[in-house]
Amino acid sequence: MTTLDIMLPYYGDVALMQAAVRSILAQSDPNWRLTVVDDGQEPSVPGWFAELDDPRVSYQRNEQNLGVTGNYRKCLGLVREEHFVMMGTDDIMLPEYVATVRAAIAKHPGIGMVQPGVQVIDGAGKPAEGLVDQAKKRVYAPRVNGELLMGGEPLATSLLRGCWVYFPSICWRTEAVRKAGFRDGLEVTQDLALEIDLIQAGEQMLISETLCFQYRRHAVSISSQQAFTGRRFQEANRFFVEVADRLDAQGWTKAAKASRLHLSSRIHAATMLPGALKNRQADGARTLLRHVAGADIR
Template sequence: MTTLDIMLPYYGNVALMQAAVRSVLAQSDPDWRLTVVDDGKEPDVPGWFAELGDERVSYQRNEQNLGVTGNYRKCLGLVREQHFVMMGTDDIMLPNYVETARAILKDNPDIGMVQPGVQVIDGEGTPTEGLVDQAKKRIYAPKVQGRKLMSGEELAISLLRGNWLFFPSICWRTEAVKAVGFRDNLEVTQDLALVIDLLQTGEQMMITDRVTFQYRRHAVSISSAQAFTGVRFEEANRFFRDVADRLDAHGWSRAAKASRLHLSSRIHALTMVPGAVKNRHGDGAKTLLRHVAGTDRY
């Protein structure tokens, strides 16, 4: 078993990033390496890392802002070990994450992806379970007791019906991810795109119900106009149509049908409509409703 590379593409809140780093430092299994790639300009951050005094932690700041996908790609290029995690800058690794991931990989060294059990927390770090996460857990996610191995069209259909994955918590096989890379012009659907691409190459995912990670979900403010523009659903629509064509060509017709339907994405858009109306964002409400009806074209 090799060391686990933990990549942290960072931008944003300093305190949350520091909490994420401390959670890595607190791992019960010490065989890890943390690489932080700073895509921002927050003051005092380089000094904070210099004072950590842990040779397993490395930090670098980008000379120019690379954006989400650009920083993901840079992090991927810095991975040196056989497996890695692309951790969220505001998420928390529970102390058993590395221990659990390495145990699974020891038993299954060729697995492309490991999805551990995840607890959702809010902006203050309190466990929470909103409508989106209840749907993920109760409707879309497979039932797992212990470990469950999934792959192929079966897993693709499950995810395209409703993406129940937590991207920052997944442990990836480096060679597999570097072979497909991250797609251009995607942000909110980048995680699902990567997994579908890996499934088409024959990679498998091991799912465990052992909770080892906390995913932070911040509340959407009703006063945030950007949250209700519908832009994220324009990207989602392009993604689902493109994937459907790819899957048809791959011979996965049932998965292609699930992608064209993208029911959970349309339901999510429907839940955003009242906020758009209340926020007086008429164009956003129209975009959301077109997505709900399946009549959007971009």
């Protein structure tokens, strides 16, 4: 029987991490294994995991901080099953998550990615949809009636127009991700980079409308902290330009055009401008303006 590896690269708020772990323990389908790789130094965390006393849960703390990408790579190296999830430590698995993705894998053997239905919540756990998430759902995401299988240039084009997936909720085929790996120098675009790499390699994505995951969006996330300085958009611009060149070389001209335009990213930058000005981030505001205008920031 297929067991799902759930990888939890941890750094941050202890209470939110504990809520994430409890949501895994509450799964209706018991066929999962949780591996927590702690990249922080909170003193209470090791003892809390020891008290769980569940053989499906393993915990280890890094001797030195590896950073986001380094910890992702370590987690990937610890995966033992054919499919895994790289869950966020502030997100929540609803009780049917494991059952939903395992059923999808059984129905579509060899699938590279499974994106189930996701609800966005705020820091307090209440449903919350800002402009970005409304655009994801209403403008960029494909229409799904039950489930939808996508791949190739149509999927790449769709994601580059507006990245409507939620990385921590995706179930991945281990072998495919190990072949692609995580790219150096990326943080906030690491998820989209991996998805495009897999699509270019021929992997497909199954999109299910079954709601079974809660993605937490709040002001203390890495991406939000960097947004007012413009750092995330500097990274995004470099990524979109590089990907466009690769897609052109593959003959995927429609996807390349979407990458060069990266309209949703530019709109997102525009929404961050008031915050940058309010926080007196003058350099950040200038960077945001250049991104909105489509300037090449390299």
